[in-house]
Amino acid sequence: MADEKIDFQALEITFGQQLLMHPNPSDKTMVFSCTLIGCLADESLIVGPPSQGVFPALEEGQKVVIRVFLDSGVALFPTTVLYISDIPALMIYLDFPSVIQFKRLRAAKRVVVAQPVLVSNVDNKSIVGVAGKLLDVSTGGGRVKMFDDLGEVGDHIVIKGKFQVHGISRLLTVDACIRKKDGKEYGVQFVEQDEDKLIFLMGFIFNAMLTGTVDAIH
Structure with missing residues (x-):
C-alpha cells in the first residue's frame, strides 16, 4: 500500500x-x-x-x-x-x-479479520443463527468458519454481525452466497443490494485494509 x-x-x-x-x-x-x-x-x-x-x-x-x-x-x-x-x-x-x-492497495485486497457473525441459510430454513467468525474479507466476499453446518455451494445466506468503523457501530445483515465449502469453512460472495449497508461494509473492509486490524467490538 x-x-x-x-x-x-x-x-x-x-x-x-x-x-x-x-x-x-x-x-x-x-x-x-x-x-x-x-x-x-x-x-x-x-x-x-x-x-x-x-x-x-x-x-x-x-x-x-x-x-x-x-x-x-x-x-x-x-x-x-x-x-x-x-x-x-x-x-x-x-x-x-x-x-x-x-x-x-497494491497487494491482494483480502485482509485477515476475526469478526464474530451469525449466519442463516435462506434456502434451508432449518439452518438459522449458526455462530462463527469471518476470518478474512475483501470487497467481493470473504471466508467464514462456522461451528455447525451452513449449507451447500450455491445456497443464499444472510450474515449478521456488529461492525465498527471509526467508533461507529452498526448491526448489519448482509446477503451473500456460498461459493466454496471446505469442512466448516466457507468461501462466500457478497450479493447485498442495499446501498447504505454496502457503504458501511466497505468502510469496515477498507478500514481493515488500511490499518491491518479491525476496531475493537464493544
Missing part, C-alpha cells in the same frame, strides 16, 4: 459514485453517505443526499472532508461547501479538489 498525491480526474469515478462526507473533519465518527451527481471541471463537484437515510445540515463556507472507496484504494480530500441548492432537489456544490490523498 502506498500514499500518493493525485488529481481528481485520475480517480476515474463516474456520476452516481457513492461518497462519504465528514461534515466535521475533527470528528471521524460523524460520517454521512452522499452521491456524486455532477462536476464542473476545476470549479466544483456537485453531490446529493442518499435516496434513503439521514444527511447533515450544511452551511455555505463549511469545511468538510470527502472519502471515496474504490477497488484500487481509498481517496481522501478536504473541500468547502460553496453553494446549496434545493431546487429542483437538494444539491451541494463543493470546491473542486486540487490535490487528493490516495492510498493505493
Whole structure:
C-alpha cells in the first residue's frame, strides 16, 4: 500500500459514485453517505443526499472532508461547501479538489479479520443463527468458519454481525452466497443490494485494509 498525491480526474469515478462526507473533519465518527451527481471541471463537484437515510445540515463556507472507496484504494480530500441548492432537489456544490490523498492497495485486497457473525441459510430454513467468525474479507466476499453446518455451494445466506468503523457501530445483515465449502469453512460472495449497508461494509473492509486490524467490538 502506498500514499500518493493525485488529481481528481485520475480517480476515474463516474456520476452516481457513492461518497462519504465528514461534515466535521475533527470528528471521524460523524460520517454521512452522499452521491456524486455532477462536476464542473476545476470549479466544483456537485453531490446529493442518499435516496434513503439521514444527511447533515450544511452551511455555505463549511469545511468538510470527502472519502471515496474504490477497488484500487481509498481517496481522501478536504473541500468547502460553496453553494446549496434545493431546487429542483437538494444539491451541494463543493470546491473542486486540487490535490487528493490516495492510498493505493497494491497487494491482494483480502485482509485477515476475526469478526464474530451469525449466519442463516435462506434456502434451508432449518439452518438459522449458526455462530462463527469471518476470518478474512475483501470487497467481493470473504471466508467464514462456522461451528455447525451452513449449507451447500450455491445456497443464499444472510450474515449478521456488529461492525465498527471509526467508533461507529452498526448491526448489519448482509446477503451473500456460498461459493466454496471446505469442512466448516466457507468461501462466500457478497450479493447485498442495499446501498447504505454496502457503504458501511466497505468502510469496515477498507478500514481493515488500511490499518491491518479491525476496531475493537464493544
